[in-house]
Amino acid sequence: MIGVAINAAKSPTFPLTERVAMVQAEAERLAEGRATIAVVPFESLLVQFAADVGAQVIIRGLRAVSDFEYEFQMVAMNQRLNTEIETVFLMADPRHQAISSRLVKEIAALGGDIRPFTTPTVADALFKRSREKL
Numbered sequence: 001m002i003g004v005a006i007n008a009a010k011s012p013t014f015p016l017t018e019r020v021a022m023v024q025a026e027a028e029r030l031a032e033g034r035a036t037i038a039v040v041p042f043e044s045l046l047v048q049f050a051a052d053v054g055a056q057v058i059i060r061g062l063r064a065v066s067d068f069e070y071e072f073q074m075v076a077m078n079q080r081l082n083t084e085i086e087t088v089f090l091m092a093d094p095r096h097q098a099i100s101s102r103l104v105k106e107i108a109a110l111g112g113d114i115r116p117f118t119t120p121t122v123a124d125a126l127f128k129r130s131r132e133k134l
Contacts, residue, residue: 001037001038001039001040001053001055002023002027002037002038002039002040003040003041003042003046003049003050003053004016004019004020004023004039004040004041004042005041005042005043005046006041006042006043013105013126013129014125014129016041018125020039020040020041022121022122022125023039024037024039025121026119026121026122027039029119040053045078045081046058046074046078047078047081047082047085048081048082050082050085051082051084051085055085056084056085056086057085057086057087057088058078058085058086058087058088059087059088059089059090060087060088060089060090061089061090061091061092062089062090062091062092063092063096063097063098063099063100064097068089071087071089074087075087096117099117104117104118104126105126105130108123108126108127108129108130109130109133111130114126114127
């Protein structure tokens with residue numbers, strides 16, 4: 001299961017329904033009929049969402065040491081909120097460690113090629129949204 005967060009502190013480029021649809025489409029491509037991956041929006045604490053859906057493990061990605069510092073604090077709080085849910089970290093491939101959504105959105109807004117940084121479907125949607133904002 002993949003949770004898509006609603007975070008009022010951030011201003012996402014796409015509304016929640018579009019983000020869920022994009023993640024679902026990419027998840028289906030990855031699964032290729034071998035698995036079913038549910039994509040679910042949530043607005044609660046991550047650890048609460050995990051408990052609500054019966055998850056025992058949260059998987060998070062890390063790109064750099066700065067990510068680790070933030071994630072380390074989050075895990076400590078999540079453990080205090082629910083000791084039954086573990087967090088596992090996966091390191092990003094070194095080729096992708098410097099990629100951030102902020103930079104990709106900036107490149108798209110300036111008409112740059114973002115295809116090396118995301119999937120073709122997401123790149124097309126982001127480029128189209130960037131053109132709409134001009």
